[in-house]
Amino acid sequence: MLPKNRSPFARGLHTCATAVLALTLPGTAIAQKRYDPGASDTEVRIGHIGPYSGPASAYGTIGKAASAYIAKVNAEGGVHGRRIVLLSVDDGYNPAKTVEQARKLVEQDEVLALFAPLGTAQNLAIQRYMNAKKVPQLFVATGATRFGDAKAFPWTMGWQPTYQDEARIYAQHILATRPNAKVAVLLQNDDFGKDYLKGFLDALGDKAATMVVARASYEVTDATVDSQIIALKASGADVFFNIATPRFAAQAIRKAAETGWRPLQYLASVSIFVQAVLKPAGLDNATGVISASFIRDPDDETLKDTRELADYRTFMQQYYPAGEASDFLNVLGYSTAQTLVQTIRQAGDDLTRENLMRQAANLSMVLPMLHPGIEVKTGPDDYRPIEKVQLVRFNGTRYEAMGRPVGR
Structure with a gap:
């Protein structure tokens, strides 16, 4: 503590020192950019693992649709001026290969997070590793109940209903x-x-x-x-x-x-x-x-003249023309990618793994291709973003809704 009778020069030095300290302390008025591996001023690197080969290769189009949506976001300027780099790799629906790919993405490619790795056994194979490394395992593409346990596995979050x-x-x-x-x-x-x-x-x-x-x-x-x-x-x-x-x-x-x-x-x-x-x-x-x-059928006649469907079909035509716009799997990739982008957007310039996980646990959004009445909502103790479903019956051409969405 400086004496009360310090000189004007000493008082000036103390004022300058206080100002410098204010610039360096966390939580001060002037926010600073914070980065973990996978993030910088120019990009955010995210990993994705899916079955582009093997017995579940039909799901491979999910990753292609998600990658296409990321390409759309990048073409429009990215998120806060940063380009999202989605490194999407194949595991052949083989849990042992999932482990190998996850380690490569985290330790060699240094991604900020894993996004929507697909499969129950596959995510189970990497869950403890991801949590030990404290790397987000976000919006996993499985409804297994164990992937919504915020206390036991705070770095793993589901997306779809269980x-x-x-x-x-x-x-x-x-x-x-x-x-x-x-x-x-x-x-x-x-x-x-x-x-x-x-x-x-x-x-x-x-x-x-x-x-x-x-x-x-x-x-x-x-x-x-x-x-x-x-x-x-x-x-x-x-x-x-x-x-x-x-x-x-x-x-x-x-x-x-x-x-x-x-x-x-x-x-x-x-x-x-x-x-x-x-x-x-x-x-x-x-x-x-x-x-x-929980996602809408692109062939549903009630959607024919809606902005939501028009935007989706335009996206598919421009960014994934090889994909089938009527395929639910592509709607799934489109919608999960929108959730990821919103999470990155909320993280702002604090692109640490901890803050990305914090933002994932603070979502409240309505996605255009989810059924009306179904939203994406999370909390610090609620790692299950979507908790309602719409019962549907196939009429020989398309699915028809049965009543209203049900669930929690």
Whole structure:
């Protein structure tokens, strides 16, 4: 502390020192730019991992659509003058390859965050690594319940509704409309399939033991699910819950029709897609299928004259002309990329991994291609951005909404 009778010169030095200190302390009036690896004055480097090859390659177009949206943002000036560099790599839907790619993106490419890595087993394989490294694992492309646990894994955040919540909605619909149903279930034999099954059985409660008359599982390395469908048909079930990824979901729908089995079908939302699933299965075979959606169908007649659809179709034409605009998967990539861009925008000049995660946990936005009544909303203890779905039924050409969005 300077003496009260210090000279004017000493007082001047103290004033200057105080001013310099104010410029250097955090939280002062003059904000400073802060960067972690992957961010600079000119760019923000983000990693993405998807199955461009392998048994789930139908999902590869999600990454292409997301990359196209990032290209659009960059063409329009980027975010706060910074270009987003999206490094999108292939893991072949193989968890071991996912680990290899995640390590490369984090340790060699030094990305600020991983965005929308796809798959339950794949994200599970890298979750502990990402949290140990304190690198955001943002908007993972899986609805597994474990990817919304803010306390256990504060660096991992989901995006879509959870598989358990979705399955509960199907079970509740069956209980309300077909209380005496005999249900057969096909599921992928991993955490993805088991998560759906748990939500379904929990919602059926005591009735699960009598209503679920058959279950069959498959491995992602299987060639077909033909034998499983034949076994499920033999159970006499009149309701079929299809918990499968696109290739196997399409096989199941087609095989059921070929055998003459015509149950009421509930299709997990991961395979809702008309282009990737229902067309290969046969549109006639898929007529009547019930699923759950949170993104709008580009072929929905009620969207025909809307600004939202016009903007989306213009984007596809200009930035991803090789993609099919009617494909739900491209709407998914478009919408998740919009969420990422908003998160980066909110981070401003504080492009640290910690602040990016903080902004991801402070979202409140309405995306143009989500169903009305469904929004993206998060909080410090709420790592589940989308928590409602719209039940839909396929009419042979497109999906039609059944009631209003339901969920939390």
